[in-house]
Amino acid sequence: MTGISSTRISLRDGDWPDPPASPESAPFVAAAREGRFLLRRCTACGKAHWYPRSLCPFCLGETAWEEASGNGTIYSYTVLAREDPARTIAYVTLAEGPTMLTSLVECDPRALAIGQPVRLVFARSRDGTPVPCFRPVEADEAPGSEPPS
Template identity: 55%
Template sequence: MADRKIPAPGVNPETEPFWTAAREGRFLVKGCASCGKNHWYPRAICPFCFSDRTEWRPASGRGVIYSLSVMKRAPEPYVMAYVTLEEGPTMMTNIVDCDFDALKIGQKVKLVFKPTEGDGPPFPMFTPA
């Protein structure tokens, strides 16, 4: 099966550090210096305590599948999933490079970066660990 074409994400000043790190093969999450909690999606204001003292933190790229849906009727089948990261947040993503029918909730996964169209930065997805 051919890989799906992934459009290049929009990069803005707020997300530029994330995409720069992705080009270097590093995965970052946003965390709050006030309450200590990590959050996804990355944003300037902490969704837990509303502090503006957020910072980029290195992440392991490991997690577990919280929920998933296999899109078999698409021209190029794919898996949409929520993955709970080892660092705490749950993110929406795709599960790739595996037998879609063998995936299970609670299964361990690891980060893989997939290329995007044009000169876009690589996009974070997951595969079974």
């Protein structure tokens, strides 16, 4: 998928913390720097999973990278209102099946709902590493369409 937007989000400490670098996550980070979102899918049982790892968590089979749509729905969320600024974290079920823990950004927490469609945006950590977050899909965005630039 191309056209996934990037965003800069102010957190209490000024920026997102840097994710730990590892050889296993390098393809994910490289793709994210190009605006693409990758998942791993098992070559034996066919199930996609998050977080990416080389062995399938369901059957221990080998896995391969695949490009994901960046679309999902809110499974559950909470607002960390005591933080300054407040932050919203959520479980988002991806269109490909896995559910991931993430942050919801560019939204009014009072307008969120379970089952609401969301789309991936990349925030940037202190060192510029893309961090996958999600924002609500606007009413005028057709499902499967590219996000506005």
